[in-house]
Amino acid sequence: MTVAAQKRMTLQEYLKYDDGTDTRYELVDGVLVQMGAESTINTLIAVFLIDIFRSIGIPLVQIGIKQKIQVKSRYASARDPDFILHTEESFAAIEGLSEACLKLNDSNPMLVAEVVSPGPESSENYQRDYEQKPIEYADRGIPEYWIIDPDRSLIRVGTLVDDVYQFTEFSGEQLLISPSFISLDLNAAQVLNAGL
Template sequence: MSGPVSVEAEKTHYTYADYLEWETDKRYELMDGEAYMMASPSVIHQRISMSLTVQFGSFLLGKPCEVFAAPLDVRLFPREDHSDDTVLQPDLFVVCDKTKLSKGSCDGAPDLVIEIVSPSNTVKEILKKFNYYLDAGVREYWIVDPDNKTVQVHILKDGHYVSGIYKTGAIPVSILPGLEIAITSFWEENPA
């Protein structure tokens, strides 16, 4: 993410209704009404995304939950009149309640969100998203850091995230019992 941008010079606060009106080939996220243009993903980012998508997708075949990859809007706090002002596009997310899926977005908290850190991501942005996901009730949230070859896993328990960091081995997916993601499966494909 490259920082806030002005889509309409006269506005400083945008809603999902505004967002739907933008005719652009660029991707944006809204955070508290501020528009952020998203940077194009790197090759390593896409390799990790594809590896995770395949692993989750294979496990979920024939099961009620479904995995999605960006770009797809996630409206964590949707309002019927589209006045909500936070719209994110996580790299991957899993939805088990299909009533949250509309034609163009996920309307409500996904069960699991995975963000792959890019050089353009700021600590402030990562913390902001962490808090959004916590407030919305995302049950499991991963932050994949290709530079440090780590995965932070945050599991929602009693209104707070319980966190751990993985560097090797397999990551058990708490919302999908029986699924473990081999962390080396995407590090080995991505030489530094």
């Protein structure tokens, strides 16, 4: 991770920040931190998830990308998940805002998914998605958290139980089981390959 700016920012300044590039940032302890570039498969998986959830009747307004979630953490002030499934209440909290960010006191989405970028377990992106974000999203009370890891060919579906995610791993032809979306008819390989 490279620090994009040294000046400490508030959440409001972060939400309005635009450096004129397509660079993604997260706010870490008041400092902008540049996120790595997304690989092609990562973006294809996010688009594939949109198609899948639309096919089971989820309204487009409940699907979020490029929307932020404020968290309480020593690592970050706000996260930028790859994919969000909103409740009606969480979408209503950001509807019409010029900077879409669910604040701490806003309703939670029903599901957040992160597509892990390649790298060893010691990498910052692995630590963020596997170690930090499960704690942050659980602390918010988000019912379901998916870690989609094309590099390791697995998907971890986390269900919030007693304020901690209990994860089940899926790979290959295993049918994904989502407690929130029992009508999904989808295996891990389909997601990991973005339906290709």
